Amino acid sequence: MRVYFYEEQLRSFLRESGKKELLQACAVVYVFRAESVAHFYLNPTPVSPYAEQAKGLLLVSPDSMVMDEGENFRQFCQKMPLGNDVEFVLLVLGADDSSAVCYYRDRADCFVRAEVVSVKKKGDFHSRSRGLIEVDSLARKSVCIIGLGSFGAPIALELTKSGVGHLALFDPDRIEPENINRHPCGINDLGRLKVDAVRELVLRKNPSIIVNAFPFDVNEHLGELEAQIEQSDLVVCVTDEKRSRLNTNQLVVRQSTPAIFSRAITRAAGGDVFCYRPGGPCLACLFGQGLYGNADEISTEVQSRRDAPAYMSNTDIGARIQAGLSVDILPIVQMSVKLALVELSRTTELPMSSLEEDLSMPFYIWANRRELIYEKWLPMKAFYNRNSIMRWYGVDVCKDNECLCCAV
Amino acid sequence: MDKQRYNIEYAILQRNFPGRFLFKKKGQELSLDMGMKTSAGKVYRIEIRIPRDYPASVPIVLLNYPDTLRTYRGELLADISPSHAMHTLAPQAGVLQLCHYKLENWHPNVTLYKVALKCLIWLEAYENHLTTGRPLTEYLGV
Numbered sequence: 001m002r003v004y005f006y007e008e009q010l011r012s013f014l015r016e017s018g019k020k021e022l023l024q025a026c027a028v029v030y031v032f033r034a035e036s037v038a039h040f041y042l043n044p045t046p047v048s049p050y051a052e053q054a055k056g057l058l059l060v061s062p063d064s065m066v067m068d069e070g071e072n073f074r075q076f077c078q079k080m081p082l083g084n085d086v087e088f089v090l091l092v093l094g095a096d097d098s099s100a101v102c103y104y105r106d107r108a109d110c111f112v113r114a115e116v117v118s119v120k121k122k123g124d125f126h127s128r129s130r131g132l133i134e135v136d137s138l139a140r141k142s143v144c145i146i147g148l149g150s151f152g153a154p155i156a157l158e159l160t161k162s163g164v165g166h167l168a169l170f171d172p173d174r175i176e177p178e179n180i181n182r183h184p185c186g187i188n189d190l191g192r193l194k195v196d197a198v199r200e201l202v203l204r205k206n207p208s209i210i211v212n213a214f215p216f217d218v219n220e221h222l223g224e225l226e227a228q229i230e231q232s233d234l235v236v237c238v239t240d241e242k243r244s245r246l247n248t249n250q251l252v253v254r255q256s257t258p259a260i261f262s263r264a265i266t267r268a269a270g271g272d273v274f275c276y277r278p279g280g281p282c283l284a285c286l287f288g289q290g291l292y293g294n295a296d297e298i299s300t301e302v303q304s305r306r307d308a309p310a311y312m313s314n315t316d317i318g319a320r321i322q323a324g325l326s327v328d329i330l331p332i333v334q335m336s337v338k339l340a341l342v343e344l345s346r347t348t349e350l351p352m353s354s355l356e357e358d359l360s361m362p363f364y365i366w367a368n369r370r371e372l373i374y375e376k377w378l379p380m381k382a383f384y385n386r387n388s389i390m391r392w393y394g395v396d397v398c399k400d401n402e403c404l405c406c407a408v
Numbered sequence: 409m410d411k412q413r414y415n416i417e418y419a420i421l422q423r424n425f426p427g428r429f430l431f432k433k434k435g436q437e438l439s440l441d442m443g444m445k446t447s448a449g450k451v452y453r454i455e456i457r458i459p460r461d462y463p464a465s466v467p468i469v470l471l472n473y474p475d476t477l478r479t480y481r482g483e484l485l486a487d488i489s490p491s492h493a494m495h496t497l498a499p500q501a502g503v504l505q506l507c508h509y510k511l512e513n514w515h516p517n518v519t520l521y522k523v524a525l526k527c528l529i530w531l532e533a534y535e536n537h538l539t540t541g542r543p544l545t546e547y548l549g550v
Contacts (some may be wrong), residue, residue, distance in 0.1 A: 249516070287517065
């Protein structure tokens with residue numbers, strides 16, 4: 001059996017308890033019996049593992065003999081009965097030394113020594129990213145994500161994996177069966193608010209991340225959105241409708257906060273990513289330049305009904321729903337995350353910062369298939385000097401000097 | 409609508425429709441009343457209801473005067489609305505609602521002046537419809 005415990009939880013317990021001869025505390029242990037793995041928690045977990053729950057006990061003893069294998073522990077148990085329901089005992093030698101051993105009760109009702117793995121500190125989760133990105137700096141950054149569908153949820157997850165320390169999540173919707181095949185959340189989350197399900201998803205990657213969840217339609221709660229944008233270093237707007245994008249654009253321009261707007265077009269035949277950098281063109285500048293087409297991907301009936309003209313029949317509303325594949329969404333997600341990391345890591349001198357030069361355009365276009373607006377593009381084959389699918393194209397968008405959003 | 413945007417909208421309307429518009433505020437609701445005269449000399453009054461998150465949202469346009477409009481065949485226009493052929497949306501409390509900008513064509517650099525201009529074009533097309541019986545789509549496109 002291999003038992004994982006969080007060293008920070010132990011240290012915090014020892015700090016709060018002070019120096020006493022013998023300390024003990026109840027714990028919750030989540031056991032994956034078939035895999036011989038257990039997770040030992042002294043504090044309530046932000047996210048409960050999908051595992052069997054067992055009772056654990058933490059003992060802090062100054063007597064090093066207790067730590068010895070076999071007979072000493074058995075003698076200790078005789079002196080201090082543990083109770084029949086305790087399955088795991090984590091023994092720690094005194095408050096100054098957090099070296100630990102763990103015993104678990106086997107099928108024969110005997111305590112057997114387990115392998116202990118201490119999860120040291122939050123920095124450990126991102127230790128392999130060091131040198132590529134400024135991990136400590138990212139931990140202080142805050143990102144506001146509007147829309148937690150098949151774009152927003154994986155973006156939240158990737159930013160968490162990269163080490164972003166604060167997220168503000170906005171989405172009024174719940175996880176429905178039709179979301180599952182494109183969304184990182186699964187069937188266990190059906191019916192749940194996306195903000196809560198995604199919050200748990202990111203906490204599984206980094207239990208130290210601070211997540212503020214807002215199950216709101218931002219169009220009806222512009223005050224709350226503005227307050228969150230004010231506290232954010234970056235805004236990622238990945239909603240499935242124009243109105244919230246335009247409202248977000250208005251607010252990020254007003255507060256001079258960088259923002260990324262990403263979307264797919266019909267059936268995810270392709271998509272685009274727009275990056276607003278204060279002083280540069282805003283999303284409203286894009287409309288007049290014929291670059292921001294209107295063929296948004298429509299993936300739900302709610303979306304189809306909301307955007308349809310009043311005279312459209314129910315049959316036509318149903319026919320408009322043309323969702324794309326998850327695999328066609330992911331390249332756009334990946335580009336959005338890279339742009340986000342570039343914006344969050346400006347001024348750092350790390351390998352990642354060379355991307356600042358590569359990703360300096362405000363607008364990027366991607367095609368998955370030669371359909372719709374990409375219909376006339378030529379087959380990819382081996383050519384690199386013409387438009388083809390599966391490549392990013394940066395577009396230099398001029399700022400509209402008469403834009404009523406950013407130029408006045 | 410913030411103060412800066414209001415000032416811009418006001419200035420453009422003052423330049424193009426001088427003396428023929430009035431902003432009205434009732435509680436939190438802001439609207440724009442406009443008097444319009446077609447080339448045939450007929451007078452209409454429209455009300456442009458400005459959403460709280462304008463210009464992110466499309467304004468609603470109601471035709472307040474005359475209170476009833478009929479088609480070439482004598483039907484009440486409000487009764488056959490919403491109508492793609494006549495460029496009308498669902499009436500609001502019985503008042504005819506004009507279709508001006510589709511959501512997909514709307515963006516924040518469209519001003520209330522442009523909305524008003526589209527309504528004036530709608531009225532011209534409507535008067536032609538009364539003469540020829542042809543649907544408004546033939547004049548305005550889809």
